[in-house]
Amino acid sequence: MPELPEVETVRRGLEKAMVGRRINQVMVRRSDLRRPLPENFSDMLSGRKITQLDRRAKYILIHLDSGNVVLVHLGMSGRMVIEQGTQVEVPARKHEHIALSVGNGTVVRFSDPRRFGLMDLTPKEKLFNHPLLKLMGPEPLGAGFNALNLLTSLKGRKMPIKSALLDQRVVAGLGNIYVCESLFMAGVSPRRITQNISVLRAERLVSAIKLILRDAIKAGGSTLRDHVTPTGEMGYFQYRFKVYGREGELCESCKKPVKRIVQAGRSTFFCASCQR
DNA sequence: ATTGGTTCCTGCTGGC
DNA sequence: TGCCAGCAGGAACCAA
Numbered sequence: 001m002p003e004l005p006e007v008e009t010v011r012r013g014l015e016k017a018m019v020g021r022r023i024n025q026v027m028v029r030r031s032d033l034r035r036p037l038p039e040n041f042s043d044m045l046s047g048r049k050i051t052q053l054d055r056r057a058k059y060i061l062i063h064l065d066s067g068n069v070v071l072v073h074l075g076m077s078g079r080m081v082i083e084q085g086t087q088v089e090v091p092a093r094k095h096e097h098i099a100l101s102v103g104n105g106t107v108v109r110f111s112d113p114r115r116f117g118l119m120d121l122t123p124k125e126k127l128f129n130h131p132l133l134k135l136m137g138p139e140p141l142g143a144g145f146n147a148l149n150l151l152t153s154l155k156g157r158k159m160p161i162k163s164a165l166l167d168q169r170v171v172a173g174l175g176n177i178y179v180c181e182s183l184f185m186a187g188v189s190p191r192r193i194t195q196n197i198s199v200l201r202a203e204r205l206v207s208a209i210k211l212i213l214r215d216a217i218k219a220g221g222s223t224l225r226d227h228v229t230p231t232g233e234m235g236y237f238q239y240r241f242k243v244y245g246r247e248g249e250l251c252e253s254c255k256k257p258v259k260r261i262v263q264a265g266r267s268t269f270f271c272a273s274c275q276r
Numbered sequence: 277a278t279t280g281g282t283t284c285c286t287g288c289t290g291g292c
Numbered sequence: 293t294g295c296c297a298g299c300a301g302g303a304a305c306c307a308a
């Protein structure tokens with residue numbers, strides 16, 4: 001499931017194939033994604049040159065020479081795949097919703113079986129006032145994400161730290177997998193209530209999050225079910241999970257079994273002995 | 277106001 | 293072997 005490292009991997013792959021190219025054809029097969037595609041989506045993209053590809057949290061931002069920006073969110077099962085020597089009319093796979101032809105027989109295809117993903121369009125100057133981005137917290141790999149900042153945003157709140165780290169307003173881009181792994185690396189219990197997070201624990205958490213995200217990006221993200229790079233290769237970080245999906249296996253560090261609990265409706269994997 | 281629960285969606289899997 | 297309930301989860305929404 002695409003979290004920040006997977007989205008960054010996809011962004012890097014798309015950047016090579018798309019920046020400097022002109023979108024000469026847009027095919028919309030389904031517009032009822034997580035939120036409906038803007039009505040003029042095709043018209044606003046057609047004929048536009050792609051100037052830049054950025055990422056904000058789990059969003060890919062495609063900058064157009066018209067001054068508009070396309071926001072792409074992959075949701076749970078979204079894929080962006082580059083194909084050579086093909087045409088937009090021919091769907092590459094089931095559940096392909098959008099295809100962009102960017103010249104030289106190159107087609108970028110967005111598929112998303114579960115349709116939790118979305119695309120939207122906004123003028124560049126309104127980008128960070130966009131409702132989806134406006135309330136978003138700091139980029140975890142940026143200087144704006146540090147222990148002090150984290151403690152401030154957790155102050156007075158009473159929820160398990162696991163849930164807080166999934167809240168995109170606290171830090172933007174983490175999902176269930178990297179939160180579990182970060183908490184393990186930091187030795188912090190997922191059940192610990194946010195207001196009881198000490199400075200030391202906040203520092204360890206911030207370091208762990210940055211380290212894990214950087215390593216995961218280097219590994220091309222994690223391929224569990226859906227994630228592939230735009231050129232179809234898989235990521236490798238799943239082989240380095242210490243706790244995620246490892247219920248019952250022995251903790252590498254203390255050899256006690258990894259536990260699974262449910263918090264806010266989703267699985268948390270952790271070592272009750274190493275994480276306090 | 278904050279927080280936890282529910283919902284959307286489809287594909288995969290585990291248990292009978 | 294085959295079927296199907298249940299699970300996977302990002303984030304908006306709802307209710308307490």
